[in-house]
Amino acid sequence: MKILANDGISPSGKAKLEAAGFTVVTDTVAQDELEAAINNEGYIGLLVRSATKVRQPLIDACPNLKMIGRGGVGMDNIDVDYARSQGREVFNTPASSSLSVAEMVMTQLFTLARSVYDSNRQMPDNGVSEFKALKKKYGKGSELRGKTLGVIGFGRIGRAVASYALGAGMKVVAYDLYPSDAPIEWHIEGHGTIAIKPNMVSMDELLAQSDFITLHVPKQDGGTAVLGADELAKCKDGVMMVNTARGGSIDEDALIAALDSGKVACAALDVFENEPTPREDLMKHPKLSLTPHIGAATLEAQDRIGLELADKIISITAVANS
Known part of the structure; x- marks a missing residue:
């Protein structure tokens, strides 16, 4: 055998x-x-x-x-x-792999909120000569606590992300093609598990409410992106996004345009359309935090x-x- x-x-x-x-x-x-x-x-x-x-x-x-x-x-x-x-x-x-992917999402949410991804690029080359300028540039981060996280795709991974986000004090709204009222299980070490009813909303409501968005669904039937130009236009100005699901769940051209315009403040991508040879303009974009499809790789x-x-x-x- x-x-x-x-x-x-x-x-x-x-x-x-x-x-x-x-x-x-x-x-x-x-x-x-x-x-x-x-x-x-x-x-x-x-x-x-x-x-x-x-x-x-x-x-x-x-x-x-x-x-x-x-x-x-x-x-x-x-x-x-x-x-x-x-x-x-x-x-x-x-x-x-649900917990590992969820922890990667949380890593990127903190990274985006505090501009760690860009600071890590700049400090090795300019930290000595431009320390004060960089301190000023990166001194306007935001906390996750109190912010709204929109979770698109509310299966095992989406629910694991929601549990971590609730632990960080975030508000969580979720969208799924097949919504469920099954509770989010929030485990507190040494204190047991708390069951919390999810706040399921429509896609348009999620886009309008969320300060941060994380995707946990592949492309739609027919190969179209879940978030394209039309969907990104419905988001809050300055929204931050994480995609650890599949390359193309966010339309890459639309994302670059939204990053360049400031509609999307920054984004984190672990997955790409053309793996293992992702497009060069994504790799070099200053508003992207990038990892090579390692969300489940613990x-x-x-x-x-x-x-x-x-x-x-x-x-x-x-x-x-x-």
């Missing part, structure tokens, strides 16, 4: 699979060589993150591939419905993801062999 973890798997996940009798290979195979590798090596399972694509031609060409696992949440790099229609098991790990999250993938593979195999 051979598994190809083409985008890697945590040591704990690999060890658990091997203890259950699987052979786990973590060598990365180039996209155009996957078909040959899967068929020649007899892999029954393929594990991916966001880099490897599993489309219909690959699924059709690899009849012995029984399982396709996505370490993480979004599965837009896999033709999920088609694979399942062909009897393949397709699964992801939606709960494992040691703790990777460990949870690997173990969850292993559990699902072991369970699927046990059912198939029963």
Whole structure:
């Protein structure tokens, strides 16, 4: 029973699979060589993150591939419905990375509010000669407490972000295509968990009310951005934004225009349209805080993801062999 973890798997996940009798290979195979590798090596399972694509031609060409696992949440790099229609098991790990992504969002909210992203660029080159000027420039930050955070997409990650934001004293409004009154669970170490009813609003209400906006949804059906020029125009002047969801959830051209006009004061991007080669004007924009798609990349999250993938593979195999 051979598994190809083409985008890697945590040591704990690999060890658990091997203890259950699987052979786990973590060598990365180039996209155009996957078909040959899967068929020649007899892999029954393929594990991916966001880099490897599993489309219909690959699924059709690899009849012995029984399982396709996505370490993480979004599965837009896999033709999920088609694979399942062909009897393949397709699964992801939606709960494992929620806290890590939520902490990245909070990191960026503080970074944007206090201009840390730009200060870190300027201090190495100009901190000695222009210390007083930089102190004045960055001495007009704002606190998160009392500000309104709009959460677009209120699944596991959106709810985790809301919990952290409430802990920081923020007001939280949320929008989701399928709104739910399920409570936000706010855990206070040593004091238990408090359940808080979410404040669900329409998209237009969220855009009008929010001082900060964080996205946790992919592009809309048809490939259009969730926030384009029309949506950005409805936001508060000087709004700050974070996107850790998917490249293109915010229209990149519209975002640059809004940053240049001051409509959006600044933004943080962890995801990009053309990964792994994002556009150069985004990389160099002075009002952007940038990270290379590392929202879920903590040691703790990777460990949870690997173990969850292993559990699902072991369970699927046990059912198939029963």
